[in-house]
Amino acid sequence: KKLLADLRFAGQTLKELTSKKHETYNYPFLEPVDPVALDCPTYFDIVKIPMDLSTIQNKLQNNQYNALEEFYNDVKLVFKNCYAFNPENTPVNLMGHKLEAIFDKKWLD
Numbered sequence: 001k002k003l004l005a006d007l008r009f010a011g012q013t014l015k016e017l018t019s020k021k022h023e024t025y026n027y028p029f030l031e032p033v034d035p036v037a038l039d040c041p042t043y044f045d046i047v048k049i050p051m052d053l054s055t056i057q058n059k060l061q062n063n064q065y066n067a068l069e070e071f072y073n074d075v076k077l078v079f080k081n082c083y084a085f086n087p088e089n090t091p092v093n094l095m096g097h098k099l100e101a102i103f104d105k106k107w108l109d
């Protein structure tokens with residue numbers, strides 16, 4: 001029962017993170033990073049476990065989360081990857097911090 005409520009909360013949180021309200025800084029995280037399209041050939045040398053919000057959405061819809069913590073860890077992995085690849089104070093790094101702040105606030109609800 002608890003898990004069902006948790007997953008509903010996870011779905012709401014994801015909906016917020018991917019909403020138009022945050023479109024100016026959520027777009028680098030909506031889909032898997034495409035190193036060819038973005039011309040960043042070293043991406044998979046730096047990021048061992050890619051993760052993005054659409055992949056999390058799919059996992060949620062396919063019941064691949066057995067606990068809310070697994071969902072939390074995947075969302076945090078999106079930002080961890082962002083900070084590993086995009087140095088501090090670069091545009092995408094700053095977008096990551098902005099979106100992560102939205103997530104952290106919603107999580108503490």
Ligand SMILES: Cc1ccc(Nc2c(-c3ccc(O)cc3)nc3c(C)cccn23)cc1
Pocket residue numbers: 027028029033038039040047078081082083085086092
């Ligand atoms: C050469 C180069 C340098 C930086 C980037 N970063 C970047 C990323 C990115 C997102 C998450 C992530 O874990 C890693 C990278 N997304 C983008 C987008 C959407 C546009 C432009 C740059 N972007 C891309 C290529």
